[in-house]
Amino acid sequence: MNAPLPGHLLPEIRLRETPPALIDALKAHFGERCSTALAVREQHGRDESSFSVPPPAAVVFAESTADVSEAVRLCGAHEVPVIPFGVGSSLEGHLLAVEGGISIDLSRMNKVLSVDADDLLVTLQPGVTRKQLNEEIKHTGLFFPIDPGADATLGGMCATRASGTNAVRYGTMRENVLALEVVTASGEVIRTGTKARKSSAGYDLTRLMVGSEGTLGLITEVTLRLYPLPEAISAAICFFPSIEAAVRTTIQIIQLGIPIARVELIDGNTMRMVNQHAKLGLREEPLLLMEFHGSPASVKEQAESVQEIAAGEGGQAFEWASTPEERTRLWTARHNAYFAAVQSRPGCRAIATDTCVPISRLADALLESVEEVEASGLPYFLVGHVGDGNFHFGYLIDPNSSQERRIAEELNEKLVQRALRLGGTCTGEHGIGLHKMGFLVDEAGAGAVQMMRTIKQALDPKNILNPGKIFSL
Amino acid sequence: MNAPLPGHLLPEIRLRETPPALIDALKAHFGERCSTALAVREQHGRDESSFSVPPPAAVVFAESTADVSEAVRLCGAHEVPVIPFGVGSSLEGHLLAVEGGISIDLSRMNKVLSVDADDLLVTLQPGVTRKQLNEEIKHTGLFFPIDPGADATLGGMCATRASGTNAVRYGTMRENVLALEVVTASGEVIRTGTKARKSSAGYDLTRLMVGSEGTLGLITEVTLRLYPLPEAISAAICFFPSIEAAVRTTIQIIQLGIPIARVELIDGNTMRMVNQHAKLGLREEPLLLMEFHGSPASVKEQAESVQEIAAGEGGQAFEWASTPEERTRLWTARHNAYFAAVQSRPGCRAIATDTCVPISRLADALLESVEEVEASGLPYFLVGHVGDGNFHFGYLIDPNSSQERRIAEELNEKLVQRALRLGGTCTGEHGIGLHKMGFLVDEAGAGAVQMMRTIKQALDPKNILNPGKIFSL
Numbered sequence: 028m029n030a031p032l033p034g035h036l037l038p039e040i041r042l043r044e045t046p047p048a049l050i051d052a053l054k055a056h057f058g059e060r061c062s063t064a065l066a067v068r069e070q071h072g073r074d075e076s077s078f079s080v081p082p083p084a085a086v087v088f089a090e091s092t093a094d095v096s097e098a099v100r101l102c103g104a105h106e107v108p109v110i111p112f113g114v115g116s117s118l119e120g121h122l123l124a125v126e127g128g129i130s131i132d133l134s135r136m137n138k139v140l141s142v143d144a145d146d147l148l149v150t151l152q153p154g155v156t157r158k159q160l161n162e163e164i165k166h167t168g169l170f171f172p173i174d175p176g177a178d179a180t181l182g183g184m185c186a187t188r189a190s191g192t193n194a195v196r197y198g199t200m201r202e203n204v205l206a207l208e209v210v211t212a213s214g215e216v217i218r219t220g221t222k223a224r225k226s227s228a229g230y231d232l233t234r235l236m237v238g239s240e241g242t243l244g245l246i247t248e249v250t251l252r253l254y255p256l257p258e259a260i261s262a263a264i265c266f267f268p269s270i271e272a273a274v275r276t277t278i279q280i281i282q283l284g285i286p287i288a289r290v291e292l293i294d295g296n297t298m299r300m301v302n303q304h305a306k307l308g309l310r311e312e313p314l315l316l317m318e319f320h321g322s323p324a325s326v327k328e329q330a331e332s333v334q335e336i337a338a339g340e341g342g343q344a345f346e347w348a349s350t351p352e353e354r355t356r357l358w359t360a361r362h363n364a365y366f367a368a369v370q371s372r373p374g375c376r377a378i379a380t381d382t383c384v385p386i387s388r389l390a391d392a393l394l395e396s397v398e399e400v401e402a403s404g405l406p407y408f409l410v411g412h413v414g415d416g417n418f419h420f421g422y423l424i425d426p427n428s429s430q431e432r433r434i435a436e437e438l439n440e441k442l443v444q445r446a447l448r449l450g451g452t453c454t455g456e457h458g459i460g461l462h463k464m465g466f467l468v469d470e471a472g473a474g475a476v477q478m479m480r481t482i483k484q485a486l487d488p489k490n491i492l493n494p495g496k497i498f499s500l
Numbered sequence: 501m502n503a504p505l506p507g508h509l510l511p512e513i514r515l516r517e518t519p520p521a522l523i524d525a526l527k528a529h530f531g532e533r534c535s536t537a538l539a540v541r542e543q544h545g546r547d548e549s550s551f552s553v554p555p556p557a558a559v560v561f562a563e564s565t566a567d568v569s570e571a572v573r574l575c576g577a578h579e580v581p582v583i584p585f586g587v588g589s590s591l592e593g594h595l596l597a598v599e600g601g602i603s604i605d606l607s608r609m610n611k612v613l614s615v616d617a618d619d620l621l622v623t624l625q626p627g628v629t630r631k632q633l634n635e636e637i638k639h640t641g642l643f644f645p646i647d648p649g650a651d652a653t654l655g656g657m658c659a660t661r662a663s664g665t666n667a668v669r670y671g672t673m674r675e676n677v678l679a680l681e682v683v684t685a686s687g688e689v690i691r692t693g694t695k696a697r698k699s700s701a702g703y704d705l706t707r708l709m710v711g712s713e714g715t716l717g718l719i720t721e722v723t724l725r726l727y728p729l730p731e732a733i734s735a736a737i738c739f740f741p742s743i744e745a746a747v748r749t750t751i752q753i754i755q756l757g758i759p760i761a762r763v764e765l766i767d768g769n770t771m772r773m774v775n776q777h778a779k780l781g782l783r784e785e786p787l788l789l790m791e792f793h794g795s796p797a798s799v800k801e802q803a804e805s806v807q808e809i810a811a812g813e814g815g816q817a818f819e820w821a822s823t824p825e826e827r828t829r830l831w832t833a834r835h836n837a838y839f840a841a842v843q844s845r846p847g848c849r850a851i852a853t854d855t856c857v858p859i860s861r862l863a864d865a866l867l868e869s870v871e872e873v874e875a876s877g878l879p880y881f882l883v884g885h886v887g888d889g890n891f892h893f894g895y896l897i898d899p900n901s902s903q904e905r906r907i908a909e910e911l912n913e914k915l916v917q918r919a920l921r922l923g924g925t926c927t928g929e930h931g932i933g934l935h936k937m938g939f940l941v942d943e944a945g946a947g948a949v950q951m952m953r954t955i956k957q958a959l960d961p962k963n964i965l966n967p968g969k970i971f972s973l
Contacts, residue, residue, distance in 0.1 A: 217945060218944070222858040223919075223923070224888050227929050238702070282620070322798075455696065472690060478690060479705065
């Protein structure tokens with residue numbers, strides 16, 4: 028069981044009553060699709076964060092926009108919170124019922140509704156996961172590049188403005204969501220955006236919803252941009268004498284405008300965990316994993332440029348892969364890093380950081396933080412989407428040790444404040460959730476957060492949409 | 501003089517009183533930098549739209565964020581509108597004082613504040629124009645690609661979510677603004693975004709402000725993404741037997757994922773005007789103007805692919821240019837199209853349309869609209885950022901003929917409704933302004949527009965920020 032959330036991180040828990048009349052009304056409408064079974068509620072009352080609060084009062088399994096609308100309408104009538112749920116892969120406590128309420132499970136809304144291959148677009152329900160999407164559209168020769176690691180739902184990825192390993196070339200959910208259908212706090216269904224690639228038609232409600240973490244509406248349909256599967260894909264790994272050398276290589280790649288598709292860092296400490304986990308026998312040194320997409324000639328040209336830059340920084344043991352099998356082998360280290368790290372300390376929880384800085388400041392942001400965690404004695408892993416300036420430490424704490432949790436939070440605090448000083452953000456892709464509300468004020472300033480709060484209060488006057496996340500009211 | 505705005509297009513004009521006490525207070529604070537001279541007010545009371553309303557009561561020339569804040573604070577105290585002004589290049593009446601009030605001229609806030617070349621970023625004041633920016637950063641080897649044609653200010657380009665000829669490759673202002681400083685309705689100064697390339701830190705206030713047409717805040721500082729000047733640039737023109745053939749060529753280029761930087765259509769009718777204007781002696785047939793950016797090998801590869809596609813659609817008289825001078829010659833036709841068209845009918849005004857559709861529907865959207873304008877007998881021009889599915893008709897009307905204006909508006913109405921049926925938008929890049937409020941409701945739906953209105957009312961309770969634009973309250 029997780030340790031309770033430390034008081035300084037969680038706004039005072041203000042559980043609202045869920046009137047029996049609401050549960051009755053939900054059961055009357057949804058029948059078996061409204062569950063109050065403890066196991067179901069507990070499964071919907073946690074995520075990949077390290078916090079623990081009481082579960083929601085009930086779970087509604089929505090199968091249509093009309094279901095979502097009706098559930099929100101009923102909850103609104105009783106002023107009871109609604110929390111959208113996809114697969115539960117949030118890292119920041121987004122799914123926790125900190126003010127009580129009803130979890131709306133959207134995982135059954137998992138249909139790809141239409142593929143407009145000629146327009147490089149797909150429209151889908153929010154419960155479709157990214158792997159499912161790419162499997163279902165494989166025959167079209169198109170793909171959706173955003174890959175946050177977890178097989179998250181596209182609705183959840185919208186809600187947290189997710190990105191991941193391909194963002195350096197293809198952007199984040201911010202750039203790749205064209206249109207949404209949203210159920211508002213009153214249960215009304217609205218549409219934002221069109222299938223046109225660009226528009227100047229009024230406020231950008233699409234991007235207001237993307238990243239709003241379920242606090243402004245429940246996403247019930249998503250239109251996304253797709254990309255032609257590259258004619259050629261080539262992957263490479265390269266080891267470096269230091270993190271700094273790997274980072275300097277990355278900076279030069281970006282500054283030269285080389286359209287690299289992925290460039291991921293793993294540090295030597297994490298490579299040791301990966302080796303132990305998967306018996307890969309790789310060097311235990313800082314590593315860049317890279318991927319190049321394009322025509323065969325363009326991929327070759329990109330690869331040559333990068334190899335030259337890496338060699339100048341002492342990069343060694345360059346290994347190339349162009350078949351899918353070889354690429355999978357190279358990427359195994361990256362894909363296993365999280366599990367390898369967590370399994371290196373049985374029973375531990377990982378507290379994941381998510382700072383992102385301007386790329387020129389990446390070495391500054393990373394190296395001092397590595398020194399600090401080394402000095403702390405806490406085991407950790409370090410991986411990074413370094414092409415974007417985004418990296419994650421995972422502090423591997425004993426969840427029953429309040430001292431270790433305190434140390435981890437202190438390390439994160441220093442890391443975030445450093446990133447902010449360097450012009451960066453406290454969260455590149457995980458969102459604010461419960462954990463970073465204080466950091467959001469440090470980053471955006473009280474005035475900007477007050478503007479967010481004003482928007483929230485105007486659009487959700489009863490504060491029923493995933494309350495207690497992003498900011499307190 | 502322009503014809504008065506037809507009643508059905510303009511919400512009832514509700515001029516608010518400007519109390520003498522406000523003018524006194526502005527003059528006391530700003531001295532000579534607050535002008536009530538009629539010529540100055542008239543210059544700030546019009547733009548490139550074809551409408552005419554009484555000018556603002558005064559013009560304040562702001563030189564700092566503090567100036568803007570103070571002007572907004574004083575106007576707010578008297579509940580008097582404020583209208584930000586850059587160079588006056590809006591096409592949609594954004595700058596017109598339809599409810600009276602004070603124009604805040606930001607053109608003196610025209611400093612490039614910092615260039616972070618290593619991070620491919622620039623921070624500047626809102627009065628910097630796009631040509632000035634590219635001139636000032638030329639030595640860094642970087643450039644800002646968004647090019648709406650007019651030498652607009654970057655503040656104005658943010659406010660209308662501008663794009664233009666390079667958007668097919670580099671995106672629009674939506675994708676290229678990283679951070680803003682904004683003066684809110686209360687005169688408070690807030691910052692949105694950071695210098696990190698991506699972030700999941702709370703609501704995306706940056707993109708809420710981008711495209712808000714001065715109705716949610718006055719932009720006083722902008723951080724933009726820059727791009728390395730391409731190693732190689734190559735331009736080409738190619739003539740086609742029909743608009744449809746040119747459009748089919750464009751669609752294939754996009755669908756194949758060829759990273760073309762620009763692809764612009766000019767129709768044969770407009771080429772005739774261009775020839776008459778500039779004695780270019782070009783074919784009077786539909787034309788694609790294209791530009792390719794990249795490494796020499798990549799540009800060559802893109803060009804070969806495109807030439808093959810164009811040949812398959814009957815493209816002829818391919819002409820290439822790789823030096824700056826040759827490229828300028830090829831692009832002359834495009835750059836002159838607007839002026840050539842307007843000068844083809846002395847005394848006329850152009851009513852510009854701005855629909856944007858999913859690219860697969862581009863031929864449908866264009867061809868029927870060409871038939872309609874041909875049947876109407878109105879002279880017109882047609883140019884398009886066809887790689888984005890965005891195109892502009894300009895109906896060349898006698899501004900004193902209410903009949904011609906009616907015909908033009910009817911043509912636009914049909915064009916917009918067709919674009920909406922095809923999944924598109926009424927405005928790809930010009931904004932809603934005064935002219936498209938009705939279309940916005942048709943496009944977004946009453947619920948989404950009501951959400952915009954709710955946000956506006958929450959953030960600007962006295963309705964002083966450029967009131968009467970986007971929607972009526």
